[in-house]
Amino acid sequence: MGESKLFFLQSKIIVPKSYLSRLNLATGKVDLSHGAGGRAMAQLIDELFIKHFDNELLRQHNDQALFTPPAGRLVISTDGHVISPLFFPGGDIGSLAVHGTLNDVAMSGAVPLYLAAGFILEEGLPLAELEQIVISMAAAARLAGTPIVTGDTKVVERGKGDGVFITTTGVGVVPEGVLISGERARPGCAILLSGSIGDHGVAVMAGRENLQFGTSILSDSAALHTLVAAMVAVAPTDIHCLRDPTRGGLATALNELAQQSGVGMLIAEAQIPVKAEVKAACEILGLDPLYVANEGKLVCICAASAAERILAAMRSHPLGGDAMRIGEVIADPNGFVQMLTGFGGRRIVDWPVGELLPRIC
C-alpha cells in the first residue's frame, strides 16, 4: 500500500486507537482523504486491506514484499480490471482481479506464488461495497493459495473513475522442462477446450441496467492454475500452448494463437460446449458465443498423441468436467481459423471487430 504502510505502522505505535473513530463501513463513502497519505488513508488500509488480506509478507510493513523465489524460471503478468457492473452473478471485480491475473500466470504452466494489487478508488464509492470487494478478493486469493503481498491505493475525484479499478500483478515459477508458449502450435496438434463458453460475458451483460433480462447464468470466474497443474502433471512436455479465452472469447484466443504460430485451425462447432441459457441469451442479443468472454476456461494446444491423456486429466478436475477436443491445428499460410458449422457448412471464425453489440434487425 505504498508509503501508507508507514502511516499504518505509526498509527499502531504512536496514535492510540481511541483517537480514531472507527471506519464507518455501514454508510461511509470513499473521500479524497482516503488517498491523501494521512491518517484516514492509514486507517482505510489498516481496517480494510490489511485486515482481510493478512499474510506474512504483508506484515513486513514495507513498500515492497521481500521473498526468495524457488528454483526455476519466473513469470510475471499484470492485468487491469475495470468491469461494470462491479458485482455480477457469480462474482465481482475483486474475485475477478485475482482470477484474471492468476490465470495469465498459469497459462505459462507456472505455479503462481504471489499477487500485488493496485486500487484506484472513485470518490463516493460506498465503503460497504469496497469492503465486500476486498473480502471477495481475499477469499479468492486464499482459496488459490496465492497471497496478496503488496499493494497501493489511490483516490480519484468523483466522475473520474467507475467506482473502483483494480490492477493486479502476479508472479509464478514454471516447472523444469515445461515449455508452453503461444508460438508453439504445429499442424497436427489437437485443440482442447476446458468447458462451456460465454458464461462470464452473458452473466455480466445480464447485470447491466439497460439490458434487463432474467438468466440463471453465473460467471465462470475461477483460478485455473490447479487445472493447469493437473494437465502438466500428465503431459509435462506435450502441452504446446495454453490460453484463457477472456475478452473476445474463444474466437479471439484461437486467432491469436494461429497468428503467433503461423498456422491455421479447424474446429467443429458441434464439439464446442455452450450452455442452453447462454445460447438463448446470445440469440436474443444477436451475439455469437464464440466471441463472448470467459474467465474460467482455457484452450490447450497439445501433441495429438497426448490429447486423450490430457483430456482425461481435465475431466477429472472440477474446472474441466466438460472439457472437449474441439479441433486440430492445420497448415495454412493465411492463418485462418475455420469452423465446420453445426449445420454442415464451413466458415471462417474471424477476429472480432469493435465491441460486442446487439444487431438491430
Add this chain to the structure above:
Amino acid sequence: MKYISEFRRQDLAQQLAAAIQQTVVPERQYRLMEFCGGHTHAIFRYGVQDLLPANVEFIHGPGCPVCVLPTGRIDNAIQLAEQHDVILCTYADLMRVPATARNSLLKAKAGGADIRMVYSTQDVLNIARENPARSVVFFAIGFETTTPPTAVVIKQAKAAGLTNFSVFCNHVLTPAAMQAILAAPQPVAIDGFLGPSHVSAVIGSSAYQPFAARYGKPIVIAGFEPLDVMQSVLMLIRQLNAGRSEVENEYARAVTPAGNLKAQALMQEIFAIRPQFEWRGLGLIPNSALQLHADYAEFDAEQRFNLPAISASDAKGCECPAILRGAKKPKDCKLLGTVCTPENPMGSCMVSSEGACAAYWSYGRLRA
C-alpha cells in the same frame, strides 16, 4: 432455444440438400437474390452455400439498413451532434459507418460529441427524461421492422409533452427498393427472390404480389434460420422449374398475408411517405422512405434543426453501390481486404455484420 435449434438441424439440412440436388436442372443457373442482410448473414454464418449445388447462386440484396443509408445522412447526424450540441442516440451498427472525409460517429464521439449507443427506442425516451435541459435526437434507421418501435416513442413523447426529444428519420420501405431493382434500366439478372422475414411479418406477404405478377419473378418469404433459407431455395427452384412466379410463404410461423395491422396503422398515423429518398447504390427512389407526419412535425429533427440536404460521394473505388444492386459481388471490389476491412471500412457494406462485404470477409473469404 426451442423453436430455434430445430431450424438449425444438420440432419434436416442434409435431407434438404439432397432434395435440392435432385430438383435442380443441371443445365440452368439459379440466380436468387436474398433481399435481407439477415439472410446474407445466415448464409455465411452457417455455411449454407456449401450445401447447395454450384448452379444455385446467391445475389446479395440491399436489405441492410446501415448499408443503404447514403453518406450525406451520416454527415447530417455528425452535424447534429457537433454543431447543435444535442445528445444523439443511435443503434450501435451506425457508429462505424464511414462519413465524408474519413469521419464517423465513433470518431465524432471520441472528439467530444455526445453520441450514445442505445439498445431500444425506449432508452432514448429515458435519456430525454433524464436530461430535460438537453435536446435529445434519435437517429432512426431501418426498414419496416424497426419503424414501429420508433413510431411508439414518438407517440409516447407527444402524450408526455416531451419537448426536448426529436427523431432524425431515415426509415425506408422495402417494396420501393424491390421495385427499383426490378425496374432498373439495366436490371441485374435475378431469377427469384428470398423475401424478407421480419419486414414481412409487419407488411404481410401480399405486399409482394404486384412484383411477382408484373415482373414474372417468384418470391418466397423466408425465415432467417438456415433451414428456412434452404427450404425457401427449394421452393424457388420448384417454381422456376415449373415456370411459375408466385409469392409463397415459407415463414408462415410469423408472416401472414395481411401482416401486423396494428403496426401498420401506427406507422400510418405517425409517418408520411417522402416524395423521394436517396439510397446508397440505388440512387433517388420515389416514395421509398418515411418522414414524420405533419401532426407530429414538432418531433422532426430535420425541421427543428433545419438540416441541409447533403449530397456526398462514396470512397473512390468502393463498389458498395454495385454490390447493393446485386450487379457485383464483394470479391469483385478492388478495395476488399486491401484498404477496406471490418477494422477500417471504406464502404458501408463492410460495416454491419449483415453487409455483404463484411459477411463475405468475416465468414466466406476462404472460398475466394
